[in-house]
Amino acid sequence: MLRHSLPVPNIKYDVASNLPSYMTGGAHSIKPYEEPSCGACTNFQRSSCSSAVLSIPYKSTTRILHSDAQHRQYRIMEQLPSCALNCLARAAIAADCGLTDISCACGSKVYFNSATSCVTVACSVREALYTQNQTSALCHVEPYTDRRFVPVIIAFFILTLIVVLLRIASRVVSQAKFWYDDYFNFAAFVATSVYTLNDISLSNDGFGVDLWAVPQGNIDYILINFLVGSVLYLTSRALVRISIILFYLRIFGTTSAKAIIMWTLAVVVSLFFGALFPIIFQCSPVSYTWLRWDGTHQGQCINFRIFIWAITSIAIAVDFWIVIVAYRLVAPLHLPLKKKIMVSAMFATGLLTIAISIARLPYIDQFTVTKNPTIDWVPITLWSALENFVGVICACLPSLPALLKSRLRSKTLNTSGDRSILGSQSAKVGGHEIGSLKYAPIYEMETVHGQTSHIYQGGGNGPVGSPHRTHNFGDPGSKTP
Structure with a gap:
């Protein structure tokens, strides 16, 4: 990417000719x-x-x-x-x-x-x-097969689907509006799902089996679809990054924050197109990418090994920067240490994606310089799928507390009937709920929707009759009863 079900030839002989x-x-x-x-x-x-x-x-x-x-x-x-x-x-x-x-x-x-x-x-x-x-x-030599990636990516697909559905439920239950960060995250999940289905489909055509045991008519097909999978991988990673950056834009609305966020967004988009076109046009003609393996075609290709190392290193650096941006935006907030740690830990989940990206590095040479691609490409395929799934999950996590708080709030109201206390116990960043204590306003920040919201500090209540709407963390548009 357990093995014995792979529907490729296992040296079985045709009755008429005694050939495989x-x-x-x-x-x-x-x-x-x-x-x-x-x-x-x-x-x-x-x-x-x-x-x-x-x-x-x-x-x-x-x-x-x-x-x-x-x-x-x-x-x-x-x-x-x-x-x-x-x-x-x-x-x-x-x-x-x-x-x-x-x-x-x-x-x-x-x-x-x-x-x-x-x-x-x-x-x-x-x-x-x-x-x-x-x-x-x-000589009764069986081909080596490796289908470990199939059950693993299926399991992560199911887990990611559950998290995405919880994100949708969070928006619905809290009556929050869906925004661009939601749409990009959903698109990333679709791209990752198609990428996964493509890998599973290729396993039925010989991917995960020694090249010599794969029907030669299938090799071109596997290589073409692997190129398609590479494009889907790049697309999914870019969509996840954009979703996270738009989430920052959603909750950090000051002018200085917007500048950092928009520059980060520009870098992510540039990285995507800077990787996409060289991947697609790595060989001239393009068809030489999947036809060159048999030595009967003519063409030229870039040094793919150097390119992959360069683009992967830049991508990891950009992912680190996206996490750093979150900490830089949270650090100046006048929140209790406990609340800052909670918010920072939520953003730190992005480090999981970076860890998986680093775990892929040892397999780059095996991927770019291979003698047996249908086997040697399995590890990087698995790690790439995990990287995308974990990225989608991490981008969803900030939305999930609103669902839990909505359930707890509903249960509390049903037992006490006191709506005013819950309505006043909220700390907010750009109109988004951070905590559950009373905070006094210390400064205002303009949101992306053109509204004014406040950062609250412990010790008092918000201004009476304040026109701004209160939101759950990550949920603009949700009303506090």
């Missing part, structure tokens, strides 16, 4: 007795086919079938390209294995190394992968 079933039908199947032309791998493609090629010796011209095993061996060997047959014959000589001694070939490290190095140089990527697939079948 996915090689015997469909538009991308290899027809009997067809020998693809041999060619040398380029440096890029050679890295894709340089993984171990388990091979067996070629049964030269003998057509007397003494057993089913010999018949099966003969039919498989007859399908191998000539470039691979020559390599297997040389490997048999180097390992001192008989031409029909399968057990010797499968168990010999000398044979293994000789065949691998020869096939890597002499054959194309498609021929090398096909050779490894066929010889692995004879």
Whole structure:
């Protein structure tokens, strides 16, 4: 991204031809007795086919079938390209294995190394992968599979969906208006969900399985959809950041705060487009991004490894800055220490997303320079999905206390009938409820809606008949009874 349910070939043989079933039908199947032309791998493609090629010796011209095993061996060997047959014959000589001694070939490290190095140089990527697939079948070598990411991202999808629904419920129960920060957060959840569904879908086409065991007709499809997934990942991360910044704008309405917030928003938008276009147009032509793996196409690509390291480092720095902005805006407020700690802790949940971004770093090289992309891309896919889900959850957390307070308030009113006390016990930032003690106004700040709200300090009540509306923290528009 448990494994055994992966619906990709696990070296099962077609009854008619004794070949792996996915090689015997469909538009991308290899027809009997067809020998693809041999060619040398380029440096890029050679890295894709340089993984171990388990091979067996070629049964030269003998057509007397003494057993089913010999018949099966003969039919498989007859399908191998000539470039691979020559390599297997040389490997048999180097390992001192008989031409029909399968057990010797499968168990010999000398044979293994000789065949691998020869096939890597002499054959194309498609021929090398096909050779490894066929010889692995004879040696009963199962492909490595990794589907750990599927149950994990499904679990986080469900958790995130619950939190988003609670955010919606909070707005409805508190009678607060939905604003742009809500809409961007919902859009981020949709983008992350599509990204997740795309990953799960790819697992049914061979993602999470050794490349040599994936039907070659599926490889282009996996690479195209992985590019789509990269765009969805970038989009979701940008939407989450924008949602958080708009939330700041919603509750911190002073002129100086607006300036910092708007500059931060500009940086986030610039980062998004600065990463999006190089991702999409990393190769020229664009199709070379998913076609270059087989060595039969021409094109040029940027240094993707350097680009990913650069854009990831900048993104982490921007995420740190977004958290710092929250602390800078909260620090000057005249609130009791307990209240400041509570508000700061709420904003600090953004550090979880940063921690996951840092956890992804060790997998960047594995992602950008890979010999086996359908396996090597699984870890970064998992961490990217978690990063997006946790980001959406963190952006929702400031809205959830309003739901709890609304429930508690309703219960209290039902038992005491005293609405005036609850109505006066609120500390506010930009019209948003921070605490539950009495505070006196110490200064005014203009909200984004053009209204005037107050910061309250302990020791007194707000001005009688004050025209400003009182809101739950993160919920403009909610009325206190």
